[in-house]
Amino acid sequence: xxxxxxxxxxxxxxxxxxxxxxxxxxxxxxxxxxxxxxxxxxxxxxxxxxxxxxxxxxxxxxxxxxxxxxxxxxxxxxxxxxxxxxxxxxxxxxxxxxxxxxxxxxxxxxxxxxxxxxxxxxxxxxxxxxxxxxxxxxxxxxxxxxxxxxxxxxxxxxxxxxxxxxxxxxxxxxxxxxxxxxxxxxxxxxxxxxxxxxxxxxxxxxxxxxxxxxxxxxxxxxxxxxxxxxxxxxxxxxxxxxxxxxxxxxxxxxxxxxxxxxxxxxxxxxxxxxxxxxxxxxxxxxxxxxxxxxxxxxxxxxxxxxxxxxxxxxxxxxxxxxxxxxxxxxxxxxxxxxxxxxxx
Numbered sequence: 001x002x003x004x005x006x007x008x009x010x011x012x013x014x015x016x017x018x019x020x021x022x023x024x025x026x027x028x029x030x031x032x033x034x035x036x037x038x039x040x041x042x043x044x045x046x047x048x049x050x051x052x053x054x055x056x057x058x059x060x061x062x063x064x065x066x067x068x069x070x071x072x073x074x075x076x077x078x079x080x081x082x083x084x085x086x087x088x089x090x091x092x093x094x095x096x097x098x099x100x101x102x103x104x105x106x107x108x109x110x111x112x113x114x115x116x117x118x119x120x121x122x123x124x125x126x127x128x129x130x131x132x133x134x135x136x137x138x139x140x141x142x143x144x145x146x147x148x149x150x151x152x153x154x155x156x157x158x159x160x161x162x163x164x165x166x167x168x169x170x171x172x173x174x175x176x177x178x179x180x181x182x183x184x185x186x187x188x189x190x191x192x193x194x195x196x197x198x199x200x201x202x203x204x205x206x207x208x209x210x211x212x213x214x215x216x217x218x219x220x221x222x223x224x225x226x227x228x229x230x231x232x233x234x235x236x237x238x239x240x241x242x243x244x245x246x247x248x249x250x251x252x253x254x255x256x257x258x259x260x261x262x263x264x265x266x267x268x269x270x271x272x273x274x275x276x277x278x279x280x281x282x283x284x285x286x287x288x289x290x291x292x293x294x295x296x297x298x299x300x301x302x303x304x305x306x307x308x309x310x311x312x313x314x315x316x317x318x319x320x321x322x323x324x325x326x327x328x329x330x331x332x333x334x335x336x337x338x339x340x341x342x343x344x
Contacts, residue, residue: 026265029060029081038288042281047272067096071261079265082255085324092119098259107277114321115294120256121273125292127230127311129250133218134242143248144173147225158214158226161207163338170197172249178320234290234309247315253322286310
């Protein structure tokens, strides 16, 4: 027999728990630093002011461990988190993120197709490409063919550790068009072709682990050219360093907003995503941080000096997007091949 007093107590507790969850501040997890400072000014505070709500911030360390713990325990301490594409895809497949109702996002048709994901809304475009020091390089390199030309530009090359990005750039340097890179890389012949191209400069490669290293290497003339993030080069330029980012075939990746499964403020979080997908706040963010927008209307709202240094407008026409699905399927095999190649 069911104890009516116990049932009533459970019902009261459930109501109180729901009220507590609903009353909790909107909790947003980001990467921290200047990146999150810009998000606060462009997104968090304007949204909170418009909705008359409060928000709390947390720092996200990357990966899926924290989000998985929330899903396993049923205690989602975040309502929103900005994640890299690969983590978004895996987390979505594992049920760690809520699905997005794209019909409720008015700006959907203004977004680049790569921003529209089942469990996430792409918000920030990050460029990775060729950079150099204009005071030390001599003739200015123009493309990935120049990066691999150690006869004309002898000296060290900086590349990010691991196969991602490097295999793509090697194929482009070998004549593959950006829109065919992943089709070629999906074949055994394409993999062999990429590694064969990397072999031509292997003795001159210095691998970096952190985004600050290419900047340090260019300043110290430790490398002639390097793979680098566009925002790092832009920040160095503001400090007076004579660095150049080449907008020929850069690779673009997208950070996306996602809602952890069973987030207490799920509905409000979805409203935030709708707001963050509009042009005005994205334009403000790009003026505070040299990253590109996913809303295609933003380019026309930015001053030329900002537009020249971010993945937007003319700069995106020659680039290509990183394929999270490809690397989700092929990362293990290509990483094993890469590690064998590096130590060979």
